Amino acid sequence: MQVYKELAEIIRREQVAEDIYRLTVKAPDIAAASKPGQFVMVRTGEGLDPLLRRPFSVHQVAEGGMVQILFKVIGKGTQALANMEVGRKLDVLGPIGRGFTIADDSQHFLVGGGIGIAPLFFLARRILKKSEAFSIRVLLGARTKDEIAALADDFKGMGLVVDTITEDGSLGKQGLVTDLMADLQQEKPVMIYGCGPYPMLRAVAKTCRENSWGCQVSLETMMACGLAACLGCAVLRADMKGYVHACKDGPVFDADDVAWL
Amino acid sequence: MTASGTFGYGEEFGSLVNLHRLGAIIAKGISLLPRQGNPPPRIAETACGMLNAIGLENVGLERFFSEKLSFLRGIDTPLIVNILGDTIEDYQQLAKRLNDEEKVAAVEVNISCPNVKQGGVAFGTDPDMAHAVTKAVCQHFSRPVIVKLSPNVTDITLVARAVEEAGADGLSLINTVLGMAIDIESCRPKLANTFGGLSGPAIKPIALRMVWQVAGSVSIPIIGIGGITTPEDAIEFLLAGATAIQVGTANFINPQATEEIIQGIGTYLEKNGIASVEDLIGKARRV
Known part of the structure; x- marks a missing residue:
């Protein structure tokens, strides 16, 4: 697998919502090679603390060799990235891992929770390239409106149908994203592409299994290198007899291939 | 050299690093049978560091031969294979099998991993056990035998001397320092294994001190390891008495770290008018 290391200039920094940022960097090799669901490992500064790179799925790629990441500030590393000035250079490794496989002749459901929806934009664009807009539907869940309102609008801007649901009912219905899956109409084979917190993905995988729908999930794990050297990103296999690794075998897995604990 | 467990089997870094430029590649530790590792x-x-409790996950000896070796054979760089076992017989069998493979320039005997419940660290903390393992490997492996020492002991020179006496050709030190971290939200240890090995820049002063101590008590060469991230770090280890160095955790942050360190040592020698890197070895010890 060809991985590139680029010193990528920050072209744009946007605050999408409270604590949620989108960085656009110029990384032509990574942009050209990336597939939806793959990720990049980003150094958050030049110092030794925080020490490790941070993994971010590729949010979108754009003309001119641009790569975007979308992230929520949750610690020192993401805070440092949120404070980065335009014009600075970020040390980025990528693209890494196995991304989503776009199913043929299917109804595509992009199911996201919270900041986990980041890679679904790139995925939606690639599905649109080979399919009609009506065959894609976006189901988004979050705790509250602020987390996803702006991002839901971005999907609508792409001409897609978006259903939202929030735990506090501040946007769309009140409930969990799996509730939106309950009234899903099946005309063609269904492929669910899921990305979000683990409990959400577990529930999505269960719903898919019960309905015999295809299901691919993007899993988040702790990892140090992204290069299959540290073996930190272990994910228990469905047969419970060993581990696969998110950086090499994932981060996107067929939901039937992993154990749901 | 690239430290075991931080550089896979070389192939993983092939698209980012000129592997031919490295002093040696030390393969991820292998055992006779595959190991799953920890949850x-x-x-x-x-x-400035990281804790790991991988639990020696590895493909095992047979798959090392069938899946990993052919790539490594294609690279001029010497290959050193890190070996680990639960019993002395495990180490003997590994040594025997690897002795038949010419590409393996040396073995590095891991008696120091802190993350497995049996074997491993027990060999590394008891001088008599360390002596026995080393002797067994030396009897079955005709090329250099390097023993990797644990810092999780009161006096590392006791184990170092025992291993030298048993016939080791070199020592590498240090392996990770046993530690832990707790998540204050869940109020649980951050690692499923509770304890893990600390590595990275945070442990460099400990490693340097131990290299200094061991260099004063054995006469076989020492390979310094522990938090080396920059050429300056590497030079410190050479000055303390190491003959060579390994780069570990830094490979995770910067896959090109080892190459850059090799280049940086060259620049330092040139700038200071020092003819050979050998002139640096133990220089800080001489009065």
Whole structure:
């Protein structure tokens, strides 16, 4: 697998919502090679603390060799990235891992929770390239409106149908994203592409299994290198007899291939 | 050299690093049979360092031969294979099998991993056990035998001397320092294994001190390891008495770290008018 290391200039920094940022960097090799669901490992500064790179799925790629990441500030590393000035250079490794496989002749459901929806934009664009807009539907869940309102609008801007649901009912219905899956109409084979917190993905995988729908999930794990050297990103296999690794075998897995604990 | 467990089997870094430029590649530790490793979470970041409790996950000897070796054979760089076992017989069998493979320039005997419940660290903390393992490997492996020492002992020179006496050709030190971290939200240890090995820049002063101590008590060459991230770090280890160095955790942050360190040592020698890197070895010890 060809991985590139680029010193990528920050072209744009946007605050999408409270604590949620989108960085656009110029990384032509990574942009050209990336597939939806793959990720990049980003150094958050030049110092030794925080020490490790941070993994971010590729949010979108754009003309001119641009790569975007979308992230929520949750610690020192993401805070440092949120404070980065335009014009600075970020040390980025990528693209890494196995991304989503776009199913043929299917109804595509992009199911996201919270900041986990980041890679679904790139995925939606690639599905649109080979399919009609009506065959894609976006189901988004979050705790509250602020987390996803702006991002839901971005999907609508792409001409897609978006259903939202929030735990506090501040946007769309009140409930969990799996509730939106309950009234899903099946005309063609269904492929669910899921990305979000683990409990959400577990529930999505269960719903898919019960309905015999295809299901691919993007899993988040702790990892140090992204290069299959540290073996930190272990994910228990469905047969419970060993581990696969998110950086090499994932981060996107067929939901039937992993154990749901 | 690239430290065991931080550089896979070389191939993983092939698209980012000129592997031919490295002093040696030390393969991820292998055991006779494949090992699954520990449940996740296996790693946690700490100040200027990281904890890991991978649990020696590896493909085992047979798959090392069938899946990993052919790539490594295609690279001029010497290959050193890190070996680990639960019993002395395990180590003997590994040594025997690897002795038949010419590409393996040396073995590095891991008696120091802190993350497995049996074997491993027990060999590394008891001088008599360390002596017995080393002797067994030396009897079955005709090329250099390097023994990797644990810092999790009161006096590392006791184990170092025992291993030298048993016939080791070199020592590498240090392996990770046993530690832990707790998540204050869940009020649980951050690692599923509770304890893990601390590595990275945070442990460099400990490693340097131990290299200094061991260099004063054995006469076989020492390979310094522990938090080496920059050429300056590497030079410190040479000055303390190491003959060579390994780069570990830094490979995770910067896959090109080892190459850059090799280049940086060259620049330092040139700038200071020092003819050979050998002139640096133990220089800080001489009065």
